[in-house]
Amino acid sequence: MKVVSLKENRGPAIGRNVGVSQSEGEVLIFLDSDVTFAPDLLQRMINRLAKNPELSGVGTLSSSIPLNPCFFSRYFALQEYVMMDGLFGEMGEATVPYICTRCGCIRRCAFDQIGKFNEAYQKLSIEDYEFSLRMEGRYGVLYDRILVNRHHFPDTTWKIFRRYHRNTGEMIQLICRTGIKTPAPFENDAAGRLCVGFSGVFFFAGFIDPISFLVSGAAFLMAAVMRRRVLHRFYTDQGWVFMLKGWLLYTVSTIPVAAGLVSGVLSLIWRRIGAGFQGRNDQES
Numbered sequence: 001m002k003v004v005s006l007k008e009n010r011g012p013a014i015g016r017n018v019g020v021s022q023s024e025g026e027v028l029i030f031l032d033s034d035v036t037f038a039p040d041l042l043q044r045m046i047n048r049l050a051k052n053p054e055l056s057g058v059g060t061l062s063s064s065i066p067l068n069p070c071f072f073s074r075y076f077a078l079q080e081y082v083m084m085d086g087l088f089g090e091m092g093e094a095t096v097p098y099i100c101t102r103c104g105c106i107r108r109c110a111f112d113q114i115g116k117f118n119e120a121y122q123k124l125s126i127e128d129y130e131f132s133l134r135m136e137g138r139y140g141v142l143y144d145r146i147l148v149n150r151h152h153f154p155d156t157t158w159k160i161f162r163r164y165h166r167n168t169g170e171m172i173q174l175i176c177r178t179g180i181k182t183p184a185p186f187e188n189d190a191a192g193r194l195c196v197g198f199s200g201v202f203f204f205a206g207f208i209d210p211i212s213f214l215v216s217g218a219a220f221l222m223a224a225v226m227r228r229r230v231l232h233r234f235y236t237d238q239g240w241v242f243m244l245k246g247w248l249l250y251t252v253s254t255i256p257v258a259a260g261l262v263s264g265v266l267s268l269i270w271r272r273i274g275a276g277f278q279g280r281n282d283q284e285s
Contacts (some may be wrong), residue, residue: 013117013127016101020116026108030101034152036067037103041147045105048142056139057099057106061085062151064237072160073153075246078237080153082230083189085145093144097135101128103149110139125170133178157249161256168260173268188226195223196254223251 004022006015012032020028027046037060045058064081066073087094099106114134121127135141154160199219206213224231227250234243 011119011122011127012101012124013119013121017116017119020108020111023108027105028108028111029105030099030103032102032151034067035062035103035149037149041103041149042105045147048144048147049105049107052142054140055095055142056110056135057104057141058147059098059100059104059141059143060102060147060149061143061145062102063148064233065150066153067150068152068155070155071242071245072157072249073155074238074242075234075249076153076160077151078233078246079189079230079250082233084143086188086229087143088145092146093142095140095142097137097139097141098132099128099135099141100143101131102151104141106141110135114139121170123166125166126174129171130174133174160249161253164253165256165260165263168257169264169267172261172264176265176268192223192226192250193254193257195219195226196251197258199223200254220251 002022004018006018016030027049029042029045041060045060048058049055061084062077062080064074064078066077087096114131117127118130121130154163196219199216202212202216202219206216224247230250231243231247234246238246
């Protein structure tokens with residue numbers, strides 16, 4: 001086994017690229033340090049890849065039971081599990097253009113053709129999703145309900161809010177630059193949070209016009225309907241108290257999501273303004 005150590009933490013994108021450059025195998029396996037799995041999981045992934053030459057890789061689903069069980073980590077894990085599980089059909093598996101760098105593998109030939117991870121992402125963010133965008137229409141990664149890892153999820157309100165804020169800001173910039181639609185697994189969540197946002201706006205407007213309270217309640221109810229699969233999973237796994245606490249956290253966490261959205265848009269505008277000034281200076285010189 002060859003271990004490559006970097007002098008400083010420069011983010012997962014650079015770390016993975018360095019690891020790939022130092023490897024020699026035909027299959028690349030990505031593993032995060034906060035993941036555990038069954039002893040035979042990696043071999044089962046390799047076997048599935050070997051049996052189907054059309055596959056570019058095999059990913060894993062993170063268990064709804066986190067390695068660090070507490071309310072916040074269970075909330076985060078259950079939300080992600082429901083989102084990913086929605087991709088599966090009756091067969092319990094799906095092939096999608098997305099690589100799970102938490103615990104997943106991809107053929108080297110596919111990786112070389114797709115290109116490296118974008119090293120502009122210096123922190124844990126959406127670097128795996130940006131990489132996966134370049135797989136669209138050309139490469140497929142298999143996911144199966146029986147291929148499961150266990151992951152260490154954010155376990156405080158601050159960690160969850162920080163993750164939501166950063167990822168939303170990076171995602172909106174990526175969407176604006178590339179013109180892509182909101183990723184399918186996130187569409188329902190985005191619509192639910194939009195309804196929560198409208199509910200908050202109309203609630204405060206209700207102090208001016210009481211009719212707005214009714215609109216606020218309707219928007220809030222619509223958000224609950226859109227996120228009913230998550231609420232049902234909260235209830236079946238953890239009970240009524242957890243479901244209510246989880247729904248409260250979901251609604252409040254819309255604030256850092258909205259802040260991340262605004263931050264991402266402002267960053268994009270600022271970069272374009274800076275690029276415009278640079279272009280003018282280049283023309284004048």
